Amino acid sequence: MVRYQIEGGRGLGSRLQQPNMKITHLSTAVLEANFDWTFVKIESDEGISGYGEVFVAPGLTAAVRAFEPLLAGEDPTSIDRLVRRLKASCVHAAAGVAWHAIMGIEAALLDMIGKRYKMPLWQILGGKYREQVPIYADCHAGDALESIDALLLPRTPQWMKNGGEDESHKSVISVKHHGWDATRPEVLTAGSYAARAVAMAEKGFRMLKFDVDVPTPFETDEYNRDLTGEEVEFAASLAMAVRKAVGKSVELAIDCHWNYHVQAAVRIARAMEPVGLRWLEDPTPPENIRAVGEVQRNTQTPIATGENHYFRIDFERLILEAGLRVLAPDVQKMGLWEGRKLADLADMHFVNLTLHNISGPLGIMAGVHLAASIPNLIAMEWHAASVPFFDQLAKNWEPPIIRDGKIRVPDLPGTGVELDEEVAYRYRKPGETFFE
Template sequence: MAIKDVQTAVVEANYDWTFIKVIAEEGTGYGECFFAPGLTALIRELKPLLLGKDPRDIHRLLRILRTAGFQAGPQGGALQHALAGLETALWDLLGKVLRVPLYQLWGGAYRTRIRLYADCHAEAGLHSLSSTHLPRVPWWQSSSGTTKVHLEVDPKHHGGLKEEAKRVDPRAYGERAKQVVSQGYTALKFDLDIPTPYETDPFNRNLEPEEIELLANIVEAIRQSVGPQVALAFDCHWNFSAGSALKLAQALAPYRPLWLEDPVPPEADEALALVLRQSPVTIATGENHYHPHQFLRLLEKGLTVVTPDLQKVGLNQGRRIAELADLYTAMFAPHNIASPLGTLASAHLAATVPNFLLLEHHGLEVPFFTELVSGRESPLIQEGHLILEPQPGLGVSLNEEVAYRYRKKDEPFFA
């Protein structure tokens, strides 16, 4: 059994969904990477190290690739994204060869109904970002048939345009929350690092009192709209100082948020420790951490919800992180902005760890989300849960015809 080829394709969705196909003598495996500039070129550089190798030697191959790509970011970044996608493709291939689902390869499932939380925006329509986090209109949505990228971005915000600050309406958030709950979701997440009319400096990480009041009004509107039983999480995308994060947490506490996510920069361990000690609401973080030892430091500081992104860290490292969290009785809630392929990979891992809490679903506005995979008879998502079925590997195949229809035009398509 030997690897014959490694190919990539990129779909232009709400993000660049980067797919890897590993072709072996006995079959094909698919994986997905978290986006990064230059990612597919890096994968092509690694490809010769895989050709002719036995795809069943997953851990050995990953060690070889990690060593070979050491200069490209051994502690995180594009190399780790590439390895995560390759690893998923290798596991998918192995599961198909052995005719068992991934969750069985990893010791069986605690659950096969994986509870999702829906990542929401106040406004309808697709919010799409390029590989450098610039807001864009994908070519397949554009009347000109070309991708339109907006270059004027507020540096304080997660892909936000400055003019959006004029349109903040808490009622719109409440209405959107009600719409998503009507689809069967029992857990939602909204961004709080939004442009507001009250900012005084886009760089200093400070929240003005008027900003905190506005954000609290948004959270209040959402809570009133969906009632007390729906879990509500709120994302800060690492934008705030420890002091501002604590003031925000105090303002939100009456509305019983499930968690406040990524309140301070990922490298600021001591700032996070301060927030963990003093926050009246649960803090979650981890999507910009890559290695178990990084999560160990956070757990030792009191983190109770870990949120690694499995299209960044990989499935094997993700399992180790979940197991570490379980030793501290912390919950495992993977960050996930992937296509259905990557979402399924994360769901298989979530099925196999006892301390799983929730898995993110970030594809509500992507019109072709469910079409992108094939091989299932029942819907992938039912009443706010992803349902795992006992088909081999990931349980699906990438629908390459649909993927080609929404491909990124300047990237090779499985070639």
């Protein structure tokens, strides 16, 4: 019998024969930005650390740190097995806080593997299709989103106070309007939407997203998912104002944040048809895949959803049962390795991905590697236009991170971005540990 054996020396064989690296410690830090930006740092016995960013949730850092005993002493390169083990440890974790934590850990492990083997993350994920990743700017509702905590309640972080921020307009969020501040109706006009679109287009963005599930001058019920004719007309007028302001060279998406029932969603989707949207996002609540399929079958406007779905089986249903042709998975929620697998599944059905993202620079740069490594990419989201220190957090990157609406794909090992912990410390969230 012939026995095959990997010999030492040059090439893959010698690489595989390096002794295993072992995980030694896991810690977290949270920054108060527009959202909570939660980072996980995993350290090894070789002095190599990996960083990941975790999708915001209440109680998140405790959930992340709870996994440390399962990781200590493990070889981070067994990434698929480790993720399965973490998942199994919470009685087969489903969508939610534990899964967010696991996917943040997965990102940190991939960063660590890349640094150990001197490979950029895109190479680990199978190679790159593009040198630059197109980024679309979330423009919220004609004005920049300010700062909200893990329960989506408005807050004023220290850096905002230093800027002399006026707190008088802060209000408690309503369910229907996804945090938009109804006490400032002056920003909810066609003119303010158009002005914001022009400003972002001038920065080089070729794709923008706005919210239309905003308070209107009309009396509505917050909970019944209904839209009156006047409300539909108001929403369409905001979108049309943006289209007229930027012309056809800028692609537009509109977000509805799961607010409507099927009939209302169909009305708003049809009213948007003359605007020529790239996609209409989340018109109906995420848990009912049949409902979103009914909306899609009744409009020419492409419907997208995905930021509330976590697993490939749900995305497969969105493709096969709902007939969606644009999927919008969240980079942090689905994870990078899982995201690569999802992209393959979607590509098999000629479905493209637009990557939802509300993270800070570590999360967005990890997402850039995924975006570079999949063929079926539309763009990736950037939600941090209102955060003045976004560019300062990456110490080995010449700012700005986003140029002309694109991010250059790094060739450095791992995510290729080093978190400047000294700068990050200035924006830490009170009451949270900082990489202890």
